Amino acid sequence: xxxxxxxxxxxxxxxxxxxxxxxxxxxxxxxxxxxxxxxxxxxxxxxxxxxxxxxxxxxxxxxxxxxxxxxxxxxxxxxxxxxxxxxxxxxxxxxxxxxxxxxxxxxxxxxxxxxxxxxxxxxxxxxxxxxxxxxxxxxxxxxxxxxxxxxxxxxxxxxxxxxxxxxxxxxxxxxxxxxxxxxxxxxxxxxxxxxxxxxxxxxxxxxxxxxxxxxxxxxxxxxxxxxxxxxxx
Amino acid sequence: xxxxxxxxxxxxxxxxxxxxxxxxxxxxxxxxxxxxxxxxxxxxxxxxxxxxxxxxxxxxxxxxxxxxxxxxxxxxxxxxxxxxxxxxxxxxxxxxxxxxxxxxxxxxxxxxxxxxxxxxxxxxxxxxxxxxxxxxxxxxxxxxxxxxxxxxxxxxxxxxxxxxxxxxxxxxxxxxxxxxxxxxxxxxxxxxxxxxxxxxxxxxxxxxxxxxxxxxxxxxxxxxxxxxxxxxxxxxxxxxxxxxxxxxxxxxxxxxxxxxxxxxxxxxxxxxxxxxxxxxxxxxxxxxxxxxxxxxxxxxxxxxxxxxxxxxxxxxxxxxxxxxxxxxxxxxxxxxxxxxxxxxxxxxxxxxxxxxxxxxxxxxxxxxxxxxxxxxxxxxxxxxxxxxxxxxxxxxxxxxxxxxxxxxxxxxxxxxxxxxxxxxxxxxxxxxxxxxxxxxxxxxxxxxxxxxxxxxxxxxxxxxxxxxxxxxxxxxxxxxxxxxxxxxxxxxxxxxxxxxxxxxxxxxxxxxxxxxxxxxxxxxxxxxxxxxxxxxx
Numbered sequence: 001x002x003x004x005x006x007x008x009x010x011x012x013x014x015x016x017x018x019x020x021x022x023x024x025x026x027x028x029x030x031x032x033x034x035x036x037x038x039x040x041x042x043x044x045x046x047x048x049x050x051x052x053x054x055x056x057x058x059x060x061x062x063x064x065x066x067x068x069x070x071x072x073x074x075x076x077x078x079x080x081x082x083x084x085x086x087x088x089x090x091x092x093x094x095x096x097x098x099x100x101x102x103x104x105x106x107x108x109x110x111x112x113x114x115x116x117x118x119x120x121x122x123x124x125x126x127x128x129x130x131x132x133x134x135x136x137x138x139x140x141x142x143x144x145x146x147x148x149x150x151x152x153x154x155x156x157x158x159x160x161x162x163x164x165x166x167x168x169x170x171x172x173x174x175x176x177x178x179x180x181x182x183x184x185x186x187x188x189x190x191x192x193x194x195x196x197x198x199x200x201x202x203x204x205x206x207x208x209x210x211x212x213x214x215x216x217x218x219x220x221x222x223x224x225x226x227x228x229x230x231x232x233x
Numbered sequence: 234x235x236x237x238x239x240x241x242x243x244x245x246x247x248x249x250x251x252x253x254x255x256x257x258x259x260x261x262x263x264x265x266x267x268x269x270x271x272x273x274x275x276x277x278x279x280x281x282x283x284x285x286x287x288x289x290x291x292x293x294x295x296x297x298x299x300x301x302x303x304x305x306x307x308x309x310x311x312x313x314x315x316x317x318x319x320x321x322x323x324x325x326x327x328x329x330x331x332x333x334x335x336x337x338x339x340x341x342x343x344x345x346x347x348x349x350x351x352x353x354x355x356x357x358x359x360x361x362x363x364x365x366x367x368x369x370x371x372x373x374x375x376x377x378x379x380x381x382x383x384x385x386x387x388x389x390x391x392x393x394x395x396x397x398x399x400x401x402x403x404x405x406x407x408x409x410x411x412x413x414x415x416x417x418x419x420x421x422x423x424x425x426x427x428x429x430x431x432x433x434x435x436x437x438x439x440x441x442x443x444x445x446x447x448x449x450x451x452x453x454x455x456x457x458x459x460x461x462x463x464x465x466x467x468x469x470x471x472x473x474x475x476x477x478x479x480x481x482x483x484x485x486x487x488x489x490x491x492x493x494x495x496x497x498x499x500x501x502x503x504x505x506x507x508x509x510x511x512x513x514x515x516x517x518x519x520x521x522x523x524x525x526x527x528x529x530x531x532x533x534x535x536x537x538x539x540x541x542x543x544x545x546x547x548x549x550x551x552x553x554x555x556x557x558x559x560x561x562x563x564x565x566x567x568x569x570x571x572x573x574x575x576x577x578x579x580x581x582x583x584x585x586x587x588x589x590x591x592x593x594x595x596x597x598x599x600x601x602x603x604x605x606x607x608x609x610x611x612x613x614x615x616x617x618x619x620x621x622x623x624x625x626x627x628x629x630x631x632x633x634x635x636x637x638x639x640x641x642x643x644x645x646x647x648x649x650x651x652x653x654x655x656x657x658x659x660x661x662x663x664x665x666x667x668x669x670x671x672x673x674x675x676x677x678x679x680x681x682x683x684x685x686x687x688x689x690x691x692x693x694x695x696x697x698x699x700x701x702x703x704x705x706x707x708x709x710x711x712x713x714x715x716x717x718x719x720x721x722x723x724x725x726x727x728x729x730x731x732x733x734x735x736x737x738x739x740x741x742x743x744x745x746x747x748x749x750x751x752x753x754x755x756x757x758x759x760x761x762x763x764x765x766x767x768x769x770x
Binding site for chain 2: 045048049050051052065067068070071073075077081083084085086087090093094095097098099100121123
């Protein structure tokens, strides 16, 4: 379970996150929606422990800077952060060793799952952006984390990879993991989410739970444009 | 079109007033440095030898031509941005006109090089006796050398962008020309002076004065022709001036004809390169960059395997593995080796040419090579280790995220750099023994001092990114290098005092090393929590 309580993050005088609080339960997929500059990546980076902030962030009840919490967290950054001179396979080997994952077979499974087997000997600098993103996803999943955060994961992926990634989201959910996805592309998230937080100016402007069949509910599109543009879609 | 480009440049400059101030300061400093060689009015005892001045300038022109030609050949199509692709390449302009757009980046590099050359005016004055007028001639002469060199090379680059073999042939042609030039010059000198031992007796200055003023040197494409004009001015020989101007004008005409007659078709390569530049910039915005990207370009996967390290030590092993992949040896950093070669060339030239009157050691051993060597090594190592692998690790999330204690991960990264620091210091020792006539003991002491300095540069950089992260990328890089230089300068005090008291240079180096270790421990204490205290971007 991921729990964010009263997180505030300032860059000099700019308030990127203003007292954010939300929770993603086990087996739940949460979405952070918002226009560019809404503060989505900032909160994602704060959860990953990459930024300093005020407030508390807990991974399965542990502070996110705790070693055990780090072990239970997987993070896929917006821009894939690969090492230029390591091959795809060596990236997975490095992360497997750094996270002390004993099971060697998990590397092969991920390579096959993300259709990277034929690219295993390619270096990071030789890969397309989409391929780099796939490697980045594999690196985040290799240690079998229970909370996984994705920052704009669809950017740069081809339709087949997007379909595959959506399948991964569903599987992670089925395995009882907490998944948080930050995106500004509403049309890519379809219907697999459980809770969506719409962010605007560093705050959560609205939260919507996915309860199909309720005619009273506004669609996510309608709610998003109402908040971000101040008008109905 | 040009007015639109100038408008864009003006607007960009207006958005960065501090950059304009920096440029103005740099210009003012250049003027001062140009004036320095003539300030003494001959009181410094340096005699002006016309042949040495002309020979030295000609050789500098030849080096500049080679540099710009190879740069243009390699990077002729890299200077486009995505905005250039959208507005220039897709606009109603010819391919040959748009090729000029890519020149901007390369000319910025040329301006920086010329500025560095200006800053070396005192060294040039002491080594080849140039005065302020010569420096101005050198700067003016470099304009056609750089411009023609670049446009010829960029033309070949655009013609053969999809034909690596043809590019190689062009490269080999210039290398061949260089070899022919050296062989012909050597033959001419041997014919004049009789034997190698007589040549050696001339000294470096004598060789430069002779080799740089031969017919072959004056006929060297573009560089020699430009120098002909200046030779004519100094020697009051109108034939030289006319020949130089004629050859330069003909070259310009030939380039214009070349560009106007041949159909170019290089947009595909330009677009691909523009995308790569855009990807790099995007990655930089996200805090991911690699100071060694240029070195990495040539690295290929070999038979090496990554199968060591567990937890934090995986970082150590990965760093060593990256070295192994890049250089086949885990203790060799290719970037440091490149800089060491530059140092060797610099020490060779400066060591033989620069003297510090009244400061040499008893027994006639010159202090010049030691000062030039130490200065160059310290300046370059600040770049190598001030932006070393540990510092670069902070551009990626893994060092923050891997579930190990921050100080342990940091220590593992630093330890990975120790073998390459030791190897690099060994090279420094050899250079000092070979070029600066140091004894083995002095060399070893110097090597120990360099290991300490390298580690100090790394730790200073870590502390700088911890404290000054908010300054932004550019200022942070400048801050960390200059902080390194200032702190290293403080080690001069114990070095000089100890050397003066004991009369031993080795003791001086060891004193500086000891003082450096104390500083390093202080910085280590501050830096040890860096992983936990620093933000990714």
